[in-house]
Amino acid sequence: EEQKAQNERLKKRMSGIKHKVLVMSGKGGVGKSSVSANLALEMASRGVKVGILDTDLHGPNIPKMLGVDDAKLIAYDEGIEPFAVTKNLVAVSLAMAGHDVDAPIIWRGPVKIGVIRQFLADVEWGDLDLLVIDTPPGTGDEPLTVAQMIPELDGAIVVTTPQEVAILDSRKSVNFAKQLNLPLIGIVENMSGFICPNCGTEHQLFGSGGGERAAKEMGVPFLGKIPIDPLLMNAEDSGRSYLSLPDTGPAAAALRSLVDKT
Numbered sequence: 174e175e176q177k178a179q180n181e182r183l184k185k186r187m188s189g190i191k192h193k194v195l196v197m198s199g200k201g202g203v204g205k206s207s208v209s210a211n212l213a214l215e216m217a218s219r220g221v222k223v224g225i226l227d228t229d230l231h232g233p234n235i236p237k238m239l240g241v242d243d244a245k246l247i248a249y250d251e252g253i254e255p256f257a258v259t260k261n262l263v264a265v266s267l268a269m270a271g272h273d274v275d276a277p278i279i280w281r282g283p284v285k286i287g288v289i290r291q292f293l294a295d296v297e298w299g300d301l302d303l304l305v306i307d308t309p310p311g312t313g314d315e316p317l318t319v320a321q322m323i324p325e326l327d328g329a330i331v332v333t334t335p336q337e338v339a340i341l342d343s344r345k346s347v348n349f350a351k352q353l354n355l356p357l358i359g360i361v362e363n364m365s366g367f368i369c370p371n372c373g374t375e376h377q378l379f380g381s382g383g384g385e386r387a388a389k390e391m392g393v394p395f396l397g398k399i400p401i402d403p404l405l406m407n408a409e410d411s412g413r414s415y416l417s418l419p420d421t422g423p424a425a426a427a428l429r430s431l432v433d434k435t
């Protein structure tokens with residue numbers, strides 16, 4: 174009963190959002206949050222009204238990647254108001270809900286899922302063109318809860334690295350989306366090659382092309398490769414949003430072309 178009421182609330186609160194896209198990955202650490210954050214930033218800078226929802230309970234890094242590390246959400250009687258990052262971008266993350274981001278979260282599964290549900294049902298999004306949802310990694314209960322709870326999803330983007338394991342995991346994500354009848358927008362291959370800043374030679378540190386091959390095999394669109402870019406990592410590490418920096422590296426062009434295709 175309580176779940177039903179929550180779902181109704183959620184539906185109402187999300188009714189002003191035109192498009193909702195999940196960003197998924199088979200495992201953690203492949204750059205799912207980086208892709209989500211930069212996709213949202215780039216869309217917003219092109220005049221699209223964007224929201225980003227960080228549902229990763231274990232590593233809610235989105236605020237840091239958007240350069241708003243200290244952001245706190247304000248809760249009113251009517252609900253939670255998303256944090257305004259830029260003119261066209263609002264964000265909601267568990268990291269903004271006031272809990273200590275350095276403390277590991279060791280809740281049991283059902284508690285975690287309850288928190289995600291309640292949290293999602295209380296956010297008052299208002300009118301948006303696009304909501305980017307950074308999903309917990311893998312294909313377990315947490316991503317399932319998120320995917321099932323959000324009404325009328327438009328589709329999913331799967332982020333992978335070129336390594337074989339990540340690609341195997343990403344196949345699971347593709348199947349997961351298929352089982353949920355979620356259209357696949359496509360696969361992104363992140364950390365794909367490193368272009369030496371001194372000599373310009375490309376080195377395939379984790380291999381390359383695996384994501385593209387997997388996409389072809391599974392009949393899913395391939396959205397492109399994003400190279401390893403120390404500037405991106407440094408920006409995110411130091412709490413600045415990568416695409417707003419005056420000097421960006423090779424990942425910027427790749428991220429922008431990803432937006433063109435999405």
Ligand code: ADP
Pocket residue numbers: 198200201202203204205206207208232234363364365399400401402403405406407409410424
């Ligand atoms: P996930 O959300 O899949 O766990 P993150 O987006 O948090 O992964 O990325 C993991 C780490 O790798 C972060 O420190 C991030 O800054 C870094 N990273 C992600 N993509 C790249 C890239 N293309 N080049 C360099 N560093 C990257």
